[in-house]
Amino acid sequence: xxxxxxxxxxxxxxxxxxxxxxxxxxxxxxxxxxxxxxxxxxxxxxxxxxxxxxxxxxxxxxxxxxxxxxxxxxxxxxxxxxxxxxxxxxxxxxxxxxxxxxxxxxxxxxxxxxxxxxxxxxxxxxxxxxxxxxxxxxxxxxxxxxxxxxxxxxxxxxxxxxxxxxxxxxxxxxxxxxxxxxxxxxxxxxxxxxxxxxxxxxxxxxxxxxxxxxxxxxxxxxxxxxxxxxxxxxxxxxxxxxxxxxxxxxxxxxxxxxxxxxxxxxxxxxxxxxxxxxxxxxxxxxxxxxxxxxxxxxxxxxxxxxxxxxxxxxxxxxxxxxxxxxxxxxxxxxxxxxxxxxxxxxxxxxxxxxxxxxxxxxxxxxxxxxxxxxxxxxxxxxxxxxxxxxxxxxxxxxxxxxxxxxxxxxxxxxxxxxxxxxxxxxxxxxxxxxxxxxxxxxxxxxxxxxxxxxxxxxxxxxxxxxxxxxxxxxxxxxxxxxxxxxxxxxxxxxxxxxxxxxxxxxxxxxxxxxxxxxxxxxxxxxxxxxxxxxxxxxxxxxxxxxxxxxxxxxxxxxxxxxxxxxxxxxxxxxxxxxxxxxxxxxxxxxxxxxxxxxxxxxxxxxxxxxxxxxxxxxxxxxxxxxxxxxxxxxxxxxxxxxxxxxxxxxxxxxxxxxxxxxxxxxxxxxxxxxxxxxxxxxxxxxxxxxxxxxxxxxxxxxxxxxxxxxxxxxxxxxxxxxxxxxxxxxxxxxxxxxxxxxxxxxxxxxxxxxxxxxxxxxxxxxxxxxxxxxx
Amino acid sequence: xxxxxxxxxxxxxxxxxxxxxxxxxxxxxxxxxxxxxxxxxxxxxxxxxxxxxxxxxxxxxxxxxxxxxxxxxxxxxxxxxxxxxxxxxxxxxxxxxxxxxxxxxxxxxxxxxxxxxxxxxxxxxxxxxxxxxxxxxxxxxxxxxxxxxxxxxxxxxxxxxxxxxxxxxxxxxxxxxxxx
Numbered sequence: 001x002x003x004x005x006x007x008x009x010x011x012x013x014x015x016x017x018x019x020x021x022x023x024x025x026x027x028x029x030x031x032x033x034x035x036x037x038x039x040x041x042x043x044x045x046x047x048x049x050x051x052x053x054x055x056x057x058x059x060x061x062x063x064x065x066x067x068x069x070x071x072x073x074x075x076x077x078x079x080x081x082x083x084x085x086x087x088x089x090x091x092x093x094x095x096x097x098x099x100x101x102x103x104x105x106x107x108x109x110x111x112x113x114x115x116x117x118x119x120x121x122x123x124x125x126x127x128x129x130x131x132x133x134x135x136x137x138x139x140x141x142x143x144x145x146x147x148x149x150x151x152x153x154x155x156x157x158x159x160x161x162x163x164x165x166x167x168x169x170x171x172x173x174x175x176x177x178x179x180x181x182x183x184x185x186x187x188x189x190x191x192x193x194x195x196x197x198x199x200x201x202x203x204x205x206x207x208x209x210x211x212x213x214x215x216x217x218x219x220x221x222x223x224x225x226x227x228x229x230x231x232x233x234x235x236x237x238x239x240x241x242x243x244x245x246x247x248x249x250x251x252x253x254x255x256x257x258x259x260x261x262x263x264x265x266x267x268x269x270x271x272x273x274x275x276x277x278x279x280x281x282x283x284x285x286x287x288x289x290x291x292x293x294x295x296x297x298x299x300x301x302x303x304x305x306x307x308x309x310x311x312x313x314x315x316x317x318x319x320x321x322x323x324x325x326x327x328x329x330x331x332x333x334x335x336x337x338x339x340x341x342x343x344x345x346x347x348x349x350x351x352x353x354x355x356x357x358x359x360x361x362x363x364x365x366x367x368x369x370x371x372x373x374x375x376x377x378x379x380x381x382x383x384x385x386x387x388x389x390x391x392x393x394x395x396x397x398x399x400x401x402x403x404x405x406x407x408x409x410x411x412x413x414x415x416x417x418x419x420x421x422x423x424x425x426x427x428x429x430x431x432x433x434x435x436x437x438x439x440x441x442x443x444x445x446x447x448x449x450x451x452x453x454x455x456x457x458x459x460x461x462x463x464x465x466x467x468x469x470x471x472x473x474x475x476x477x478x479x480x481x482x483x484x485x486x487x488x489x490x491x492x493x494x495x496x497x498x499x500x501x502x503x504x505x506x507x508x509x510x511x512x513x514x515x516x517x518x519x520x521x522x523x524x525x526x527x528x529x530x531x532x533x534x535x536x537x538x539x540x541x542x543x544x545x546x547x548x549x550x551x552x553x554x555x556x557x558x559x560x561x562x563x564x565x566x567x568x569x570x571x572x573x574x575x576x577x578x579x580x581x582x583x584x585x586x587x588x589x590x591x592x593x594x595x596x597x598x599x600x601x602x603x604x605x606x607x608x609x610x611x612x613x614x615x616x617x618x619x620x621x622x623x624x625x626x627x628x629x630x631x632x633x634x635x636x637x638x639x640x641x642x643x644x645x646x647x648x649x650x651x652x653x654x655x656x657x658x659x660x661x662x663x664x665x666x667x668x669x670x671x672x673x674x675x676x677x678x679x680x681x682x683x684x685x686x687x688x689x690x691x692x693x694x695x696x697x698x699x700x701x702x703x704x705x706x707x708x709x710x711x712x713x714x715x716x717x718x719x720x721x722x723x724x725x726x727x728x729x730x731x732x733x734x735x736x737x738x739x740x741x742x743x744x745x746x747x748x749x750x751x752x753x754x755x756x757x758x759x760x761x762x763x764x765x766x767x768x769x770x771x772x773x774x775x
Numbered sequence: 776x777x778x779x780x781x782x783x784x785x786x787x788x789x790x791x792x793x794x795x796x797x798x799x800x801x802x803x804x805x806x807x808x809x810x811x812x813x814x815x816x817x818x819x820x821x822x823x824x825x826x827x828x829x830x831x832x833x834x835x836x837x838x839x840x841x842x843x844x845x846x847x848x849x850x851x852x853x854x855x856x857x858x859x860x861x862x863x864x865x866x867x868x869x870x871x872x873x874x875x876x877x878x879x880x881x882x883x884x885x886x887x888x889x890x891x892x893x894x895x896x897x898x899x900x901x902x903x904x905x906x907x908x909x910x911x912x913x914x915x916x917x918x919x920x921x922x923x924x925x926x927x928x929x930x931x932x933x934x935x936x937x938x939x940x941x942x943x944x945x946x947x948x949x950x951x952x953x954x955x
Contacts, residue, residue, distance in 0.1 A: 333929070333944030340940040348932055348941055399930075399943070549835050556836065608839040610810050610831040612926065612947030 026434065028476045030065035031098035033058050033078060045100075048077045061524070065477060093379050094432025095476060124483045124517020125531035126152075126574045126588040126630070129206040133688070136772055137723060137738055140245030140254045140278075143199045147225065150207055151646040152588070152630035154665040157754040158192035159327045160250070160283045160763045161295045162362075165195075166753065168209060168590065169626050169650050169664045170222020173540045176212075178226045180316060182370055183217060185421035185447065186392040189457075189540040191755060195225075196320045196366035196392060198299035200243065200256035200276045203230030209630070210570040210590060211533035213513035214468050214485035217443055219537045221568040221594065232272060232305045232314075236264025241774045249766035251353065252280025252295070268307065275300040281355040285761040286748040289351030292328040292358045297321065309376075316370040326360040330759045331399040334612035335710075342711050342758050363395040363410070381430035384441075388423045396454070415454030422446045438471035438485075449541070455499020456548060457541045464491045470515065479521040487513040491538045498545055509538040509565045529574040539563040543598050543619045549609070556607040556614040557600065563621060567595040585633035590626075597624035599654075599661065602708045615710075623655040626664075644672040644694070651703060659705045666701035666713070666752055670694060677726075688736075691724035701752045711758055717749035736772040741765065809834055810871060812860040813925055813948045815845070817853040829925075829948035832862055845892075845952045849918045855895045855911040857884050859927060859946060875927065876909065883928045884908030885939035890921020892952040905933040921952045 029049075033042040041062025048055045049066060051074055056064040074092050078100050090098070128150045130138060138146040144155040144163030155163040156171050167175050172191060177184035179197050186196045199205075208224040216224050233239060240259040247253070258274035278297035283290045301318035329347035332338050341347075372386040395413035427441030445464040451457055470485030490510035495503050517531040546559040570592040578584035601620040606613040628650035635643045647669045652661040674692030701713040725738040746765040750757040811832050817825045825847070831840035847853065861869035875882045879901035885908065888894040895911035924947065931942030 331943055333942075334947055336926075336947060337942070337944050344940075348935070547836055558836070607836060608831075609835045610813065610829065610840055610946050610948060611835075612944055614835075 025068060025070040027069040027071045027092050028065065028067050028095045029069060029074075029076075029092055029098060030063070030096075030476055031100065033062040033064070033100040035101075042100075046077075046079050048079075050075050050077070067476065095435070095437075095474070123208065124481075124515075124519055124529050125212065125533065126209040126529070126572055126586075126590075127206060128152075128209075128632075129204055131204040133725070133736075135202065135205065136243075136736060136770075137725060137740070139200060139243060139256075139772075140247065140768065140770060141199070143195050143197055143205070143225075143227070146199055146205065147207060149670075151632045151670075152209055152628075152648045153207055154648070154668070154753060156191055156663075157751065157756070158194075159293055159330070159754070159756045160290065161280070161293060161324050162192055162194045162326075164188075164191075164193070165207070165225055166665055167207060167223035167225075168592070168628060168630075168648075169652055169661075173219060174222040174537060176216050176220040176224045178216060178224055179368065180227065180229055180318075180370065181372065181386065182368060182388040182390070183423060183445070185390050185419065185423075185445075186364070186366055187394045187417050187419060189542045192326075192362075193364075193394065194324075196322070196364055197227055198276050198297075198301070198318070198320055199227075200254075200258075200299075201229050201274060201301055201318065202227045204228045209588065210531065210572050210592065211513070211535035211568050212515070213489075213533070213535035214470050214487040214515045217445075217466055217487075218464070218489045218491070218511070218513065218535065221535045221537050221566065221570070221592075229272070229274075229301075229303070232270040232303060232307075233260040233262040234268075234270070234307075236262050236268070238262075239775060241772060243770065243772045245768060245770040247280070247766055247768045249763055250280040250283045250293070250295075251355075252278065254278040269304065270307070271302070271304040273300070273302045279355070282351060282353050283763050284353075286746045286764040287350075287761065288347060289353060290327050290329070290760055290763075291347070291349055291351035292325045292356075292360075294325045294355055294357045296323045296357060311373065311375045313374075314370075314372045316368070316372070318368045320364070320366040320368075322362075322364050323357050324362045324364075325357045326362065327756055327760060328358070328360075328399065330756045331360055334609075335606070335614055336612055338710055338758060347760050359397045359399045361397045361410070363397075363413070365391075365393045367391045377428070379431065380433075381428055381439075384425070384427045384429065386423075386425040388421075388425075390419075390421045390423075392419045392421075393417070413453055415456060416452040417449060417457070418452060419447060419449040435475040436471050436473050438469070440467075440469045442467045451498070455497075455501070456546060458498035458501075458503050458545050459496035460541055461494040461496075462492060464489060466490070481519040481521075483515065483517040483519075485515040489513070489536075493538070493541075495541065495545065498547070501547075503545060503561075505561060507538075507544070507561075509536075511536040511565060511567070525579045526575070526577045529576070530572075531574075532569065532571045534567070534569050536568065537566045539565065539598055539619075546619075549611075549614055556609075556616045558616065558618045560619050563598060563619060564596045566597055566621075569593045582636035582639075583634070586631070588630045590628055590630075592626040594624045594626070596621040597654075597661075599624075622657075624652060624661055625655050626650060626652045626661075640676050640678065642672075642674040642676070642692075644670075644674070646670045654705075660703045662704050662708055663753065664701070664703070666699045666716075668696060668698045670696040674723075687727050687729060689724075689726035691722075693720065693722050695720050698751070704752075713752045714750035714757060717747060719747060719749070720744040732775070734774045736770075736774075738768075738770040740768045740770075742768070809861050809863055810859050810927075810946045811862045812858075813927075813946055814858040814860060815925065815950070816856045816858070817845075817847060818856075819848070819851055819853055827950060829950060830862070834863065840948060842948065842950050845923060845950045847915050847952070847954050849915055849954050852912065852914045854898075855913060857909050857911075857925065872909065876907075879907050880905075881930050882907065882945075883931045883933060883938055883942065884911075885926045885928060886911070887924040887926075888921065888952075889923075890952065891916065891919025891954045892921035892923050901933075903933075915954050918954050920954070923950045923952050924948070925950070 033045045043058055043060045045058045047064045058064045071093050075089050142163045144165045147153045147165045152168050154166045156166050157163045173189050177195050187193045206226040211221055212224050213220050238261040243256045245254045256276040260272045262270040276299045280295045283293045299320045303316045305314040368390050370388040375383045377383050394417045396415040398414040424444045427439050429439040443466045447462045449460050466489035468487035472483045474481040493507040495505045513535045515533045519529045521527045544559045544561050546557050549556050572590040574588040576586045598621055600617040603616040603618055607616040630648050632646040649667045652664040654661050672694030677689040697718045700716045704713050722741040728735040743765045748761045813829045815827045827843040827845045829840050829842040859871040886895050893913045895913040897906035897908040897911050899907045899910045901907045926947040927945045928942035929945045931938045935941050
């Protein structure tokens with residue numbers, strides 16, 4: 001590639017204005033030079049530091065590195081053969097990475113970009129993200145269904161519209177949701193309580209596998225789901241996007257729009273408003289409609305941010321409101337009814353299509369307000385203070401009022417919980433000091449829950465306080481990196497009444513969590529990561545105090561107020577290979593131990609009530625061991641063709657009796673082929689066109705305890721999906737168009753992890769189209 | 776430093792603004808209608824009545840339901856009427872049978888007889904002319920023992936081949952039976 005011009009640029013203000021206090025001569029400056037348009041590395045570019053007389057030539061991958069520099073002001077120049085040079089001053093502190101993105105337009109020198117960014121360190125534990133095109137292609141689905149494509153992630157469903165992510169067999173209270181930097185606090189204890197997050201808000205969704213309590217707080221035994229919006233606009237002006245998605249099954253549609261702006265000027269105020277509407281009717285299984293499975297959702301969010309040289313401030317507010325109808329055929333009275341439904345093998349009623357949202361129904365509202373401030377503390381680091389308030393109201397409406405007429409309105413829920421959570425986070429992140437980077441911080445969480453209707457769980461007050469310290473050591477260009485961290489949390493729980501029962505109990509839990517990890521870069525294409533994390537989780541109020549019949553599952557659940565906290569140690573070994581050309585693969589092996597794992601143990605004697613017999617379950621504790629692997633590979637035998645393969649295997653044992661643990665995801669394999677129609681064709685309007693087919697095979701879960709379930713785990717199934725997309729450029733606007741078909745062959749199947757699997761098949765074929773306009 | 780002060784003030788202010796929500800709950804409403812008692816009244820040809828109950832006064836959990844033993848004479852014709860009561864409030868018994876009667880189309884009383892017991896046959900009908908089962912007749916056979924399961928179905932499919940295996944169960948109790 002020939003570069004005719006000189007490339008330079010300037011550095012965005014992150015590090016300007018930093019004062020130097022002491023002369024430290026172990027600083028490192030490194031980075032890459034890439035072509036802004038093709039993203040290809042630029043080899044043989046010259047990078048100079050005139051003050052020291054040092055110069056480097058970028059290698060084949062466009063990389064350069066200067067080590068053992070004294071901290072201070074430098075001029076960095078980057079030039080290529082045949083070009084005059086320009087220069088720019090930087091303040092070098094600790095370890096800095098400087099990435100030059102060079103444009104090479106012959107006539108226009110105006111647009112030159114150099115990006116300087118803090119090194120985004122690779123986590124020592126396995127982590128995967130959905131972003132850009134892959135994220136766009138998944139939009140319109142629930143958050144859980146979006147994440148399902150990642151290895152090691154499955155979902156726990158209640159019908160077709162309520163799904164929550166399961167990470168390596170863990171879900172609900174054991175998986176933490178981080179919504180825009182805030183711990184999501186709703187009624188997440190319930191298996192039929194989906195995360196109250198609008199997926200359209202996300203610019204990136206990541207899953208962190210394994211315990212990660214040090215950074216995010218106790219409870220994150222199974223993993224963390226991180227939902228991040230895109231950063232606010234930094235250039236003066238406005239922009240936005242509109243997304244539309246339509247689905248044949250349920251005849252549902254989603255509309256989402258967002259608007260970004262930046263006022264520029266002396267005090268550049270940036271902001272975003274975003275809103276989503278979703279509406280769907282009764283879903284259809286291959287052979288019948290699923291009566292009363294519609295959904296209606298309306299969400300909006302607004303952000304306002306201000307960024308100056310030394311500080312930045314952001315206010316975020318979002319509101320989430322959903323109405324989910326629950327499949328009518330799943331409403332039963334006792335064990336006999338459940339047995340009748342299982343024996344029947346299909347719903348009593350074949351149903352018909354309707355948008356009507358009837359009973360049973362859930363309505364959930366979630367509000368989040370966040371104020372975040374960041375302040376640079378001299379050359380040493382950055383202080384972040386964040387306050388968030390969340391309010392969550394959950395209402396559940398029964399199929400009918402017993403013996404009374406069904407109310408025509410939804411004014412009187414049979415169950416209502418309201419939970420308010422205040423979170424304060426303070427963290428100080430320090431810059432590289434003797435090759436250490438890290439942060440230290442504290443977190444306070446206050447929570448009030450009131451159960452206004454239906455005393456399933458008690459009213460409670462809780463307070464949690466935690467402190468943490470995490471450090472990472474990296475000496476460029478040594479191939480080894482280490483990470484270590486420790487955290488201490490204390491939790492007070494003050495429990496009031498459950499319905500008419502006075503419980504009045506105070507419980508305390510406290511413990512340490514830790515993390516230890518190492519990354520070894522074998523070479524530029526291959527790295528190995530070893531991680532061990534410890535985490536603990538205080539028992540949830542449902543595990544401690546629930547006492548009653550759980551309808552829909554026709555079981556009597558009894559909590560135990562003397563449960564101890566769960567203590568987990570998770571270990572993982574991850575191999576990552578990526579030659580950045582045509583092959584990448586990742587293999588993650590894990591073994592997780594959970595001491596005092598809380599689970600529902602079936603009891604010998606059913607509980608007799610006036611409504612008949614209910615199988616009885618009590619919360620018990622045991623030691624659990626979960627072993628598994630996640631595998632993922634991409635291969636491009638020719639540039640247009642991509643073959644993908646992924647697999648998730650899991651074995652979960654109760655160590656006390658050697659029995660399997662129930663409700664664990666079955667093994668699954670996914671294979672796919674994808675054809676890309678090339679990027680650089682003459683007609684530039686049609687770009688990034690692709691089409692692909694994938695197949696997922698889910699095995700029958702044979703590793704479930706025997707005779708503990710109402711019906712055996714459903715048989716294995718294979719589903720085929722089709723996906724195609726293209727993008728259209730006209731002027732400054734861009735449109736992405738996508739077409740997808742899920743379950744192409746309209747296969748009738750049931751999923752072991754769907755709580756309504758006793759009553760009906762899963763959703764049948766679903767054809768969807770989506771459109772995204774960027775302006 | 777000025778900025779820090781500003782930010783701190785902002786943070787503290789926002790905390791105050793949005794904290795005022797520690798609400799004491801006064802609107803507690805857990806009153807769901809409850810069946811605590813299923814009452815069977817057998818009347819023979821001479822007008823003599825026998826009353827048997829299954830009671831679970833403390834609701835789900837706690838103490839299990841307590842069932843009376845049904846004692847009937849052999850080879851005798853009885854009419855059987857069924858009542859559903861809420862006796863959880865000792866001062867006030869709520870008769871739910873009336874509500875079942877009002878919504879007769881959506882309810883069905885089902886019986887399963889075992890051993891020496893004979894299954895009762897419904898004599899009443901709902902608004903659509905389909906069986907309801909609040910009043911029934913039966914004629915006992917030879918002496919012996921057995922049991923009678925009484926259940927109240929809500930929204931059953933009365934046109935189904937076996938209506939008693941459809942719908943949602945509101946009550947289901949088992950009486951031991953002795954025919955003398």
